[in-house]
Amino acid sequence: MRNFEIAGIFLKISELLEIKGESVFKVRAYKKAAESIASLKVELKDLVEMGYSLNEIEGIGYAIEGKIKEILTTGTCEFYERLKREIPEGLLEMLKIPGLGAKKVKTIYSELNIDSIEELEKAAKEKKLRSLKGFGVKTEQAVLKGIFMLKGSFGKILLSTAQYLTEELREFVKSSNLNIKMEFAGEIRRRVELIEKIIAIVACSENDKKEVVSVLLKFPRISKIIKVDEDKIEVFLDLGVLLEIRIVEEKSFFTSLFVNTGSEKHLAQLNKIAESQGLQIAEDLIIIKGENYYPNSEEEIYQKIGIPYIIPELREGRGEVEKALENDLPEVISLKDIKGDLHMHTDWSDGINTIEEMAKKAMDLGYEYIAITDHSKSLKIANGLSVERLKEQIYYIKNLNEKFNNFDILTGIEVDILSDEVLDFDDEVLKDLDIVVASIHTGFKQDREKLTRRILKAMENPYVKIIGHPTGRLLGKREGYEIDIDRIIEKALETKTALEINSSPDRLDLTDVYAKKAKEKGVKIVINTDAHESGALEDIKNGIFVARRAWLEKKDVLNTRSLKELLMELKKA
DNA sequence: GCCGTTTTCGGCCCGACTGTTTTCAGTCG
Numbered sequence: 001m002r003n004f005e006i007a008g009i010f011l012k013i014s015e016l017l018e019i020k021g022e023s024v025f026k027v028r029a030y031k032k033a034a035e036s037i038a039s040l041k042v043e044l045k046d047l048v049e050m051g052y053s054l055n056e057i058e059g060i061g062y063a064i065e066g067k068i069k070e071i072l073t074t075g076t077c078e079f080y081e082r083l084k085r086e087i088p089e090g091l092l093e094m095l096k097i098p099g100l101g102a103k104k105v106k107t108i109y110s111e112l113n114i115d116s117i118e119e120l121e122k123a124a125k126e127k128k129l130r131s132l133k134g135f136g137v138k139t140e141q142a143v144l145k146g147i148f149m150l151k152g153s154f155g156k157i158l159l160s161t162a163q164y165l166t167e168e169l170r171e172f173v174k175s176s177n178l179n180i181k182m183e184f185a186g187e188i189r190r191r192v193e194l195i196e197k198i199i200a201i202v203a204c205s206e207n208d209k210k211e212v213v214s215v216l217l218k219f220p221r222i223s224k225i226i227k228v229d230e231d232k233i234e235v236f237l238d239l240g241v242l243l244e245i246r247i248v249e250e251k252s253f254f255t256s257l258f259v260n261t262g263s264e265k266h267l268a269q270l271n272k273i274a275e276s277q278g279l280q281i282a283e284d285l286i287i288i289k290g291e292n293y294y295p296n297s298e299e300e301i302y303q304k305i306g307i308p309y310i311i312p313e314l315r316e317g318r319g320e321v322e323k324a325l326e327n328d329l330p331e332v333i334s335l336k337d338i339k340g341d342l343h344m345h346t347d348w349s350d351g352i353n354t355i356e357e358m359a360k361k362a363m364d365l366g367y368e369y370i371a372i373t374d375h376s377k378s379l380k381i382a383n384g385l386s387v388e389r390l391k392e393q394i395y396y397i398k399n400l401n402e403k404f405n406n407f408d409i410l411t412g413i414e415v416d417i418l419s420d421e422v423l424d425f426d427d428e429v430l431k432d433l434d435i436v437v438a439s440i441h442t443g444f445k446q447d448r449e450k451l452t453r454r455i456l457k458a459m460e461n462p463y464v465k466i467i468g469h470p471t472g473r474l475l476g477k478r479e480g481y482e483i484d485i486d487r488i489i490e491k492a493l494e495t496k497t498a499l500e501i502n503s504s505p506d507r508l509d510l511t512d513v514y515a516k517k518a519k520e521k522g523v524k525i526v527i528n529t530d531a532h533e534s535g536a537l538e539d540i541k542n543g544i545f546v547a548r549r550a551w552l553e554k555k556d557v558l559n560t561r562s563l564k565e566l567l568m569e570l571k572k573a
Numbered sequence: 574g575c576c577g578t579t580t581t582c583g584g585c586c587c588g589a590c591t592g593t594t595t596t597c598a599g600t601c602g
Contacts, residue, residue: 099599136592
């Protein structure tokens with residue numbers, strides 16, 4: 001069992017204990033253990049095998065170490081199983097609804113005997129929740145809204161999780177010595193933010209098909225088989241997503257890859273052009289003027305259709321076909337273009353690693369610079385920096401910089417945009433920093449006008465260079481706050497403030513659609529990770545995916561510049 | 574349940590906001 005799965009069990013234990021009404025400290029201890037395990041760089045399995053004591057790990061004591069060992073040998077632990085028997089698991093689903101915490105979920109369960117989202121939705125529609133003590137009309141509406149959001153992401157997983165599964169499937173294929181060619185198509189190849197179905201295209205000889213199917217069905221992640229025949233496997237995986245494997249002959253590989261990658265709209269547009277050229281494109285066969293045609297690459301297919309090759313991330317039917325016809329496709333940004341990261345946290349606030357460790361990791365990634373942007377003073381839970389500590393940090397970083405050649409650490413802050421439109425630090429403090437990222441962390445529920453005004457006001461500040469995670473969404477967990485993105489884009493342009501694409505896997509904020517809009521208006525973008533530990537600096541790839549889907553080119557993104565150019569192009573105070 | 578001692582038990586990030594109340598519990602970051 002992998003760390004993230006073990007962490008998942010401890011997180012569930014902490015939630016079950018919370019619903020049960022256990023001590024908040026015990027609840028917190030399990031949650032902390034889960035977080036600690038999730039951020040480990042080494043697999044617990046290996047540590048145990050090598051005989052290391054797990055007590056060394058922060059947040060793991062005698063009791064939890066025992067449970068980890070039990071989980072590693074049996075796949076679960078008795079304590080967890082007992083809790084699950086005691087408390088229906090449906091209650092954990094209900095916890096995901098914003099506004100419902102452990103206490104309210106418990107009330108719903110004990111008063112109305114409701115233990116599933118479906119029953120809860122029914123009760124809310126029948127206006128039964130508002131009569132419960134501590135509930136009212138607004139809570140009832142919030143529940144319905146939350147369920148609506150949950151349903152939108154039901155059966156979908158984060159792109160990063162889906163990619164993890166594809167890696168596992170690749171490893172499985174490799175270890176099974178299957179002689180096949182495999183590539184992933186569909187949403188995952190287009191880098192869609194939430195994945196409903198993982199599609200794999202597998203090519204093998206006609207004779208091997210039977211054997212290939214029987215081996216693939218042994219992939220340990222399969223939790224339910226939906227449909228199997230010689231050409232297609234459809235299964236449900238244990239992390240909550242569909243996997244479809246299409247098995248084709250070698251010669252049909254690229255046709256199948258092509259047909260299964262583009263969105264419906266993209267393919268429909270291409271088909272229309274193809275037909276006019278005398279091409280018929282079917283599931284795994286292309287016919288040109290009555291003759292079968294088997295391409296050796298996708299590029300060849302586009303060539304036959306008569307337009308330039310379109311990369312998977314653009315195949316959404318958002319105007320890319322028209323641009324291709326005009327030979328005016330964007331030359332989208334790629335990972336190697338990034339020269340630095342301008343939003344990250346350290347152990348000075350709520351990050352795990354030291355400034356030096358973050359810098360070292362950044363150098364390993366080949367960066368030329370980073371900005372340290374810990375939280376500002378009001379964010380107490382994140383150990384936000386006081387003015388004094390910030391000054392101390394600035395002094396510390398300036399000294400540290402003298403040790404480096406060809407690498408710079410910029411001083412900075414992620415300053416809170418407080419509920420009353422005021423920034424958490426005065427200009428007197430901000431003026432001494434290289435990078436000021438302004439973000440909203442509180443008062444999400446204010447109305448659209450108020451939230452928009454908070455961001456607009458922040459952009460008017462001469463020292464604010466970047467707006468961090470502009471919509472505040474958490475994929476599958478929380479809708480973004482209500483903002484008028486058009487006015488924000490307009491103001492960003494006017495004040496020369498950059499908008500962030502936050503690469504954290506569950507944020508991806510700005511979204512591809514908004515980032516494209518911003519680019520079209522000429523607003524500059526920065527792609528940051530918001531890393532809270534050094535390993536998370538690698539999340540930058542997620543932001544690059546978003547940027548590519550948003551048609552961003554190198555020139556649209558400021559942290560592709562050298563430090564000198566970056567400082568020149570960033571808004572000047 | 575973890576941690577760190579003042580070594581065996583007491584403390585454990587904290588404050589704002591919201592929707593309920595009619596003075597505050599619950600949720601959230």
